[in-house]
Amino acid sequence: MSKVISVEEIVGNVESGMTLGIGGWGSRRKPMALVEALCKTDVRDLTVVSYGGPDVGMLCAAGKVKRVVAPFVTLDSIALEPYFRKARQTGAIEFTEYDEGMFMFGLYAAAHRLPFLPTPVGIGSDVLKYAPQLKTVTDPYGDEELVAVPALKLDVAFVHMNRADARGNGQYLGMDPYMDDLFAKAATRTYLSCEQLVERFEGHPSTLLVSRMHTAGVVEVPGGAGFTECLPDYPRDEARQKSYVEEAGK
Amino acid sequence: MTVTRAEICVTACADAWRGDGEILAAAMGTCSVLGARLARSTFEPDLLTTDGGPLLTAEPIPFGAKAGDVEGWMPFRDHLWLVLNGRRHVMMGASQIDAHGNTNISCVGDWAQPKSQLLGSRGAPGNTRCNPTSYWISRHSTRVFTEKVDMISGVGWNNGAHEIRRVITDLCVLDFETEDRRMRLRSVHPGVAVETVVEQTGFELVIPDEVPESRTPTDEELKVLREVLDPRGLRDREVKS
Numbered sequence: 001m002s003k004v005i006s007v008e009e010i011v012g013n014v015e016s017g018m019t020l021g022i023g024g025w026g027s028r029r030k031p032m033a034l035v036e037a038l039c040k041t042d043v044r045d046l047t048v049v050s051y052g053g054p055d056v057g058m059l060c061a062a063g064k065v066k067r068v069v070a071p072f073v074t075l076d077s078i079a080l081e082p083y084f085r086k087a088r089q090t091g092a093i094e095f096t097e098y099d100e101g102m103f104m105f106g107l108y109a110a111a112h113r114l115p116f117l118p119t120p121v122g123i124g125s126d127v128l129k130y131a132p133q134l135k136t137v138t139d140p141y142g143d144e145e146l147v148a149v150p151a152l153k154l155d156v157a158f159v160h161m162n163r164a165d166a167r168g169n170g171q172y173l174g175m176d177p178y179m180d181d182l183f184a185k186a187a188t189r190t191y192l193s194c195e196q197l198v199e200r201f202e203g204h205p206s207t208l209l210v211s212r213m214h215t216a217g218v219v220e221v222p223g224g225a226g227f228t229e230c231l232p233d234y235p236r237d238e239a240r241q242k243s244y245v246e247e248a249g250k
Numbered sequence: 251m252t253v254t255r256a257e258i259c260v261t262a263c264a265d266a267w268r269g270d271g272e273i274l275a276a277a278m279g280t281c282s283v284l285g286a287r288l289a290r291s292t293f294e295p296d297l298l299t300t301d302g303g304p305l306l307t308a309e310p311i312p313f314g315a316k317a318g319d320v321e322g323w324m325p326f327r328d329h330l331w332l333v334l335n336g337r338r339h340v341m342m343g344a345s346q347i348d349a350h351g352n353t354n355i356s357c358v359g360d361w362a363q364p365k366s367q368l369l370g371s372r373g374a375p376g377n378t379r380c381n382p383t384s385y386w387i388s389r390h391s392t393r394v395f396t397e398k399v400d401m402i403s404g405v406g407w408n409n410g411a412h413e414i415r416r417v418i419t420d421l422c423v424l425d426f427e428t429e430d431r432r433m434r435l436r437s438v439h440p441g442v443a444v445e446t447v448v449e450q451t452g453f454e455l456v457i458p459d460e461v462p463e464s465r466t467p468t469d470e471e472l473k474v475l476r477e478v479l480d481p482r483g484l485r486d487r488e489v490k491s
Contacts, residue, residue: 025326051326052370072370079369088357088367097356099375101330119334121376124409126402130361176304176325 003168005217010191011038013216014046014156017066021107021152021187022050023159023180024228026076027236029172030055031160031193032226034219039064049152051103051179053228054244057083060093061248067094069152071103075241076229082248096131098122098149104179106152111185118146157187159210160225162233163201164194168215171207174231181209189216193224195233253466255420256281256485258439259386260475261467262423264289266384266416267339272296274306274324274332276340280488281418282386284313284479286341291474300324313480333373339382339415342374346399347385349433349453351414351426352406353378354399361401374404382413388488390419392452407431420489422447423464428456437464 011034014020024030035055039062046064050056052073059065061083073084087093098106105117118137122128123145128136137148159180161170170192172180184190192210197220201208224230227240263285267275275286275297283302287310290297298321301307302314306322324332332338344353345368355374359365377383383404387394405411407426416436417424423436434456438444440463448455467475475485 070370072372074369080367085367088364091363097371099371100326100373101333101376104327104330119376121333121379123379124402124405124411125371125375125379126356126361127371127375130401175323178326 002166003212003215003218004166004197005219007033007037007193007219007221010034010217010219011041013189013191014038014041014043016043017045018155019047019049019153021154021157021183022048022055023157023178023183024053024055025051025176025178026074027053027241028076028229029160029174029178029225030228031158031224032228033221033224034158034191034193035059036226049154051100052081052084054081054226057081060084060087065093067096069096069098071098071100075245077236077238078241078245082245086248097127098131099127102127102147102149103152104182105149107179107182107186109149109151110153111182114151116148116150118148120144120146122147152186154183154187155189157183157190159183159190159192160230161192161194161210162230163196163198164192164218165198165201166218168192168212168218169201169208170194170210170215171201171203172209173203173207173233177209184210184214187214190214191216192218193221194218195222195224195230196220253472254486254491255439256489256491257467257472257475258464259418259420259489260284260288260485261471262418262464263341263386266341266418267294267297270294270297270339272298273337273339274298276300276329276338278341279343279386279388280313280484281388282341284475284485287311287479288471288475291479292471298322310479312478313484330373330376333376333380336380339384340377341384341386342377342404344385344387344394344404346394346396347387347417348396348399348406350406350408350431351411351417351433352399352402352409353385353404354401356401356403358400371403378404378411378414380412382415383411384414384416384418387417387419390421390447390450392450395451395453397453421450424455432456434458435461437462439464440466
């Protein structure tokens with residue numbers, strides 16, 4: 001059964017107040033075409049869960065965001081994300097700041113339908129101070145205190161793949177899968193954009209990152225990662241990223 | 251041969267990994283990355299180093315070069331597992347650091363609505379809790395070396411750090427080899443006065459009666475650094491002599 005739908009249909013499934021997970025990492029393989037389309041809707045009050053890059057910045061700039069859940073927001077080659085900074089510095093958004101590994105455990109927990117996963121990470125740091133909802137547990141076999149990272153359950157996830165098929169299987173061809181499969185498994189509904197829809201996949205089966213069992217819809221958008229890196233199809237467009245940052249300074 | 255300040259810094263960074271053996275040397279910043287690769291190229295050959303991305307390179311590669319032959323694959327998820335596994339010594343940067351080695355890369359000012367939002371905590375809470383951690387700070391100043399950090403992203407010795415080993419800056423090398431684990435001046439780079447370090451530090455350092463000079467690289471280290479790892483001299487752009 002074909003799950004090919006349009007960009008507009010995909011963003012039409014996002015409702016105000018939902019929790020949206022976005023794949024990629026920093027300014028790498030971000031589903032920017034979907035994010036830009038979402039910015040044009042009248043959706044608001046989203047909780048955005050992301051290893052943040054311009055996806056987070058754009059949604060903040062468009063006034064779509066109530067809360068960001070992230071360990072960082074960066075453009076990689078440009079360290080700081082201007083629109084996220086503006087939103088934080090004006091108090092326009094709420095922020096849940098996690099460590100990168102805690103964040104991964106939150107996705108793992110949701111992907112496995114576990115209520116939480118324990119980790120020593122976070123103890124002693126101000127991450128716990130500023131996320132007072134985080135609770136600790138004591139190792140039942142010993143006495144170590146651990147942070148119980150709650151499942152990061154997502155209503156919707158957006159992920160950008162190099163290749164996909166009409167059934168909704170997704171393939172990455174770059175060097176790093178990031179956490180895209182975890183976003184897909186942690187979400188109630190996952191939507192893929194891809195550089196190219198294919199009849200059959202080439203390459204090693206281990207590159208088939210997202211299974212159709214997790215996919216609600218798929219769309220072909222060449223250049224769909226915007227100016228972010230989408231190797232091997234294209235590197236980051238540094239000039240476009242730079243003008244994005246300059247625009248924010250105006 | 252005249253040794254530049256940056257070359258002293260790279261050598262001091264390399265020394266932080268001395269004795270670590272077969273673990274991942276994770277590094278951020280030019281002199282820090284070069285230090286990890288210099289250590290592996292010379293006195294610590296069992297270290298593992300990356301291409302700056304997800305590849306573990308068969309040999310230490312020049313700064314900015316393609317990976318060449320690889321001996322392993324380590325995407326971000328595996329880095330995060332490795333933090334928990336512990337076979338890793340990371341050298342990070344810091345926007346603020348205090349006398350116990352607590353660091354901040356998150357924001358300046360009140361966290362609720364910061365004056366300046368920086369990166370966010372990234373992997374700092376996990377790195378410092380689970381792995382030996384050192385810091386490379388390319389500009390030693392009272393803005394960075396502060397009495398108190400605005401947000402504890404990386405935990406220090408007094409907040410349950412696994413081990414904060416060294417802090418290397420453009421002026422000196424610092425460690426925590428004191429009874430109460432307060433930051434101590436370990437050595438000053440050639441040409442730097444102890445008073446300069448004191449002036450540029452916003453808290454009271456432990457200063458031994460005799461502060462040695464940071465060592466200069468050996469001829470072999472200098473040759474590897476200049477001819478193999480950094481022939482374009484990027485180190486001297488990060489730290490001016």
